[in-house]
Amino acid sequence: MRLEFRVLGPLGATCDGREVDLGRPQQRAVLAALLLAPGQLVPTDRLVEGLWGEDDTCWPKDPVGQIGTHAHRLRRALGAPELLVAAAGGYRLAVPREAVDLFRYEGATAEAVALRHEDPARARELLVAALATWEGDRALDGVPGAFAERTRERLSAGRFALVKTLFDLEVALGRHADVVESLAVLAAAHPQDEEVHRLHLLALHRCGRTAEALAVYEALRERLDRELGLEPAPVVVELAERIRRGETPMSLRRLPRPGQLPPDIPDLVGRAGLAGQAQQVLRTAGGSPVVALSGPAGCGTSALAVHVAHGVQDAFPDGQLYAGGGDPGTILAAFLRALGERPAGCAPVGELTAHYRAALAGRRVLVVLDGAADPTPLLPAVPGCAAVVTGADPEVLPAEAVRLAVGPLEPHDAHELLARIVGVERISREPAAAVELAGLCGHLPVLLRTAATRLAARPWWSVADLVRWLAERG
Known part of the structure; x- marks a missing residue:
């Protein structure tokens, strides 16, 4: 038996190619929540909140019982009771990720993103195929509940961004004439989206419609000023200036690459x-x-x-x-x-x-x-x-x-951390005191690091001196 599920559009399922009747809307909402985490345990309270919201005054009399009823009916509908398991306060749908169209779509789009600059033609092919898996524009169309609505919003935003990525690739690959009218429609539907307008300007310019491109830019600038009190984004302004000067604008937009991570800890041990x-x-x-x-x-x-x-x-x-x-x-x-x-x-x-x-x-x-x-x-x-x-x-x-x-360090790891900061020789001279120090710190890395740093800054102290100092302060 081969089960396949669709969430990129109306919720649906097939068994060996035959459409499955998934029942009432609320029953379908439970299935949707389970499909978004295939093979994972979804707590019952999360299913309840996802279906009826966080305000328990809006819940039915027995929400947990209703979830159980929906699960029972889904088992019968799918024709494989063993796939939907109740355990540890929740439910698990034991199907592989590949059985859900969303995860195949996500795999293809992730590959396309990775190839965007190295092989734009292949990235375009992958995105075209991935976006074609959608049936309409609304994921989980017709499925009720807060969970389904949040999922719809998330997937819709992601789909729109990928549509813009695809148009970026189309223009970069010289297909501006094929997409310029589609970009005009998209720009009209999203009058404040500056990335869509950037692509529209670029496509118009490359089609030889430079005057029209500049007119579109001026209309965008006036609209942003009137509605938001803002100038267009610098990348759009720069593109318009390049068009005015008759220069060849860049193709694929190079996006900022944030690097916000704090420095790594070089002496992390036991993890x-x-x-x-x-x-x-x-x-x-x-x-x-x-x-x-x-x-x-x-x-x-x-x-x-x-x-x-x-x-x-x-x-x-x-x-x-x-x-x-x-x-x-x-x-x-x-x-x-x-x-x-x-x-x-x-x-x-x-x-x-x-x-x-x-x-x-x-x-x-x-x-x-x-x-x-x-x-x-x-x-x-x-x-x-x-x-x-x-x-x-x-x-x-x-x-x-x-x-x-994440728990406390093992005793030997705590000893190693002290030795790295204070010095192997100094810690090795007082093994009993080092063990006592680690115990006073609860084998917790943050406390061990603080104590070891204090000891390292006082070379005239012994480990036992620090132990006494800490003990006096409770």
């Missing part, structure tokens, strides 16, 4: 296994993987997150974004500026998030969110990008996030 797991997840092709690191204060989740991010920079050639906590709106505005975008002043967080994800679509960027209790609006959530998160509330993490627990 090789966790770092390897995290990096393997982040290097997974397709999708938008999320690694969540959690542990007690002082265990070094922040240092590990930065170390992991440095180790996978080669997999994210379009840059790395970093935020160490703060207001989501402020962070999103800063991220957008780093990506070469111009965020609208005082825009709501939801609008900024959509703009941010649209800016990331078509790029391979790693995002590190250190200390974000609710990272939801800051997650890239577009294929080819990934995130490392620390300090997040487990309840708000996406179902597909990989959670890694």
